[in-house]
Amino acid sequence: xxxxxxxxxxxxxxxxxxxxxxxxxxxxxxxxxxxxxxxxxxxxxxxxxxxxxxxxxxxxxxxxxxxxxxxxxxxxxxxxxxxxxxxxxxxxxxxxxxxxxxxxxxxxxxxxxxxxxxxxxxxxxxxxxxxxxxxxxxxxxxxxxxxxxxxxxxxxxxxxxxxxxxxxxxxxxxxxxxxxxxxxxxxxxxxxxxxxxxxxxxxxxxxxxxxxxxxxxxxxxxxxxxxxxxxxxxxxxxxxxxxxxxxxxxxxxxxxxxxxxxxxxxxxxxxxxxxxxxxxxxxxxxxxxxxxxxxxxxxxxxxxxxxxxxxxxxxxxxxxxxxxxxxxxxxxxxxxxxxxxxx
Numbered sequence: 001x002x003x004x005x006x007x008x009x010x011x012x013x014x015x016x017x018x019x020x021x022x023x024x025x026x027x028x029x030x031x032x033x034x035x036x037x038x039x040x041x042x043x044x045x046x047x048x049x050x051x052x053x054x055x056x057x058x059x060x061x062x063x064x065x066x067x068x069x070x071x072x073x074x075x076x077x078x079x080x081x082x083x084x085x086x087x088x089x090x091x092x093x094x095x096x097x098x099x100x101x102x103x104x105x106x107x108x109x110x111x112x113x114x115x116x117x118x119x120x121x122x123x124x125x126x127x128x129x130x131x132x133x134x135x136x137x138x139x140x141x142x143x144x145x146x147x148x149x150x151x152x153x154x155x156x157x158x159x160x161x162x163x164x165x166x167x168x169x170x171x172x173x174x175x176x177x178x179x180x181x182x183x184x185x186x187x188x189x190x191x192x193x194x195x196x197x198x199x200x201x202x203x204x205x206x207x208x209x210x211x212x213x214x215x216x217x218x219x220x221x222x223x224x225x226x227x228x229x230x231x232x233x234x235x236x237x238x239x240x241x242x243x244x245x246x247x248x249x250x251x252x253x254x255x256x257x258x259x260x261x262x263x264x265x266x267x268x269x270x271x272x273x274x275x276x277x278x279x280x281x282x283x284x285x286x287x288x289x290x291x292x293x294x295x296x297x298x299x300x301x302x303x304x305x306x307x308x309x310x311x312x313x314x315x316x317x318x319x320x321x322x323x324x325x326x327x328x329x330x331x332x333x334x335x336x337x338x339x340x341x342x343x
Contacts, residue, residue, distance in 0.1 A: 002327045003298035004291070008053070008305060010243060010281055012208030013160050015053035015305075016095050018298055019319045022246070022285055022307035023058045023101040023162070023214075027071040034064065034074025036083045044087050047312055048096035049333055051319030054305070055091060056162055056212075057084075057100040059169075062145040065112035066104035066170070075102065075149040084156035092157075094333070099160035099212065102149045102201075104142065106170030107131035118173040118180040118193070136184045139193060142170075147200035154205060161205060162212035165194055165237070167251030172216060175233050176252055178223050191236040198240040212283070213237050214246040217270040222256030227270070231277045238278055246283040246307065247271040265293050272302040283307050289314075291322035 008015045028039045040057075047055055060073040067074060074080065084100070091098045107117035107128060116138070117131040134142065146163070153161050165171040173179045174186060174193035186192050194213075202211060215237075217230050234245060247270050250260050260266065267286035275282045284303035288294045289311030297303050312318045317332075320340055324330040332340040 002295060002323075004295045004306070005323045005327050011210045012206070013097060013210050015097055017051070017053040017319065017323065018305050019051070019053045019294075019322065020283055020305050020307040021047050021052045021055045021312050022283075022309045023056045023164075024309050024313065025058045025068060025072055027069055029071055031073060032070050034061070034067070034072070034076065035080045036073055036087060040073070041087055041090070044098070045090045045094075046316040047319075048091040048094040048098075050312070050315075050317035051323065051330075051332070052096055052312070053319070054160075055096060055098045056160075057087070057098065057158075059101050059103045059105075059164055060149070062102060062104050062142070062149045065109055065115070066106075067112075068105045068108055068110060070111040075100070075152045076145070078152060081152050081156050084153070084158070088157040097159040099162055100153050100156075100158050101162040101164050101214065102146060102153065103164035104145075104170040106168075106173045108168055117170070118186065119182055121179075133182065136186065139186055143193070143196045143200050146197045147204055150201040151204040154209070160210050160212060161201065162214055162246060163194075163197060163201065163242075164214050166214045166216040166246075166248045168216075168253065169251075171197065172252060175230075176219065177225060177229070178219065178221060179252065191233045194233070195236050195240045198237055198242055202241040210243040211241055212244045212246055213242040214248060216249050216251055217247050217267075217274060218249045218258075219252050220250040220255035220258050220260055221253040224252065224256070224258070227273055231274065234274065234278055238280060242280075244281045244283065244304075245274050245278065246285065247274045247303075248285055264288070264290060265297065268297050268302050271297075275301075275303065281305070285309065289318070291325040294322060295326045
């Protein structure tokens with residue numbers, strides 16, 4: 001029996017299959033006000049038509065200067081909610097569930113006049129601007145901005161929310177001992193910022209809506225943290241209210257002596273370790289576009305869901321094609337049935 005096409009449930013989230021489209025910024029030239037436009041509508045709805053079980057909308061930021069670039073999405077205003085509602089409503093018509101990733105880029109906000117972070121930093125090798133450390137009061141205010149964005153996400157009808165605690169963005173900048181050199185409470189406890197965000201977001205989420213956290217299980221910069229540190233942090237996030245982890249790695253800076261793999265499934269062992277240590281569902285991600293590798297990841301109990309990013313940029317119907325390959329049976333929209341069939 002194939003796993004990739006099997007149903008999955010977590011709290012009130014019920015998925016028709018185990019395939020996730022992960023967040024991927026679109027850098028759309030017409031999105032400078034942070035509101036999704038026709039590109040985003042077509043982009044996400046086409047992947048629902050293409051059979052994904054869960055779509056997670058790209059990194060969506062809690063304030064304008066929290067975006068990686070000024071072409072990214074935001075959810076800092078109630079006026080933005082209606083455009084997301086339109087996408088959510090249409091995605092649901094195809095039996096697909098949809099979540100949204102809420103985030104702040106921190107020192108990686110390339111278009112911000114003055115990026116902010118857990119700690120001040122000079123210009124980086126990647127050409128990022130110098131950042132300044134948020135004051136303690138500003139950190140507390142930032143937690144509320146995450147909460148407000150989550151409230152808007154619930155109002156828009158999303159089925160789940162993902163917090164971005166990976167890839168060197170703001171939550172990651174607080175949980176990383178190689179970046180966070182604060183002397184206040186947020187430096188003494190590197191999990192505190194993330195924990196407070198989780199707690200604040202849970203306050204405005206329905207009890208049966210699962211909360212996902214994307215996390216970098218390991219860092220690749222010299223002196224970066226490893227699995228022991230990240231799992232200890234993740235246990236605190238779980239206790240605060242995270243229901244599932246989306247396990248990635250790196251992103252905090254240029255790789256040093258330890259480098260990420262470039263082979264298919266290179267992050268699957270990280271997902272497996274999280275699943276075993278935390279005893280919660282996990283999403284595996286990273287070069288899983290081979291349908292049989294995705295199936296093996298599920299069948300071997302390495303992960304509960306598989307996220308396929310670039311594969312779905314290449315093929316909006318990747319999910320249907322993957323199920324067709326593995327299961328030899330697929331149920332496409334009737335309009336496409338004569339073109340998508342078992343050979």
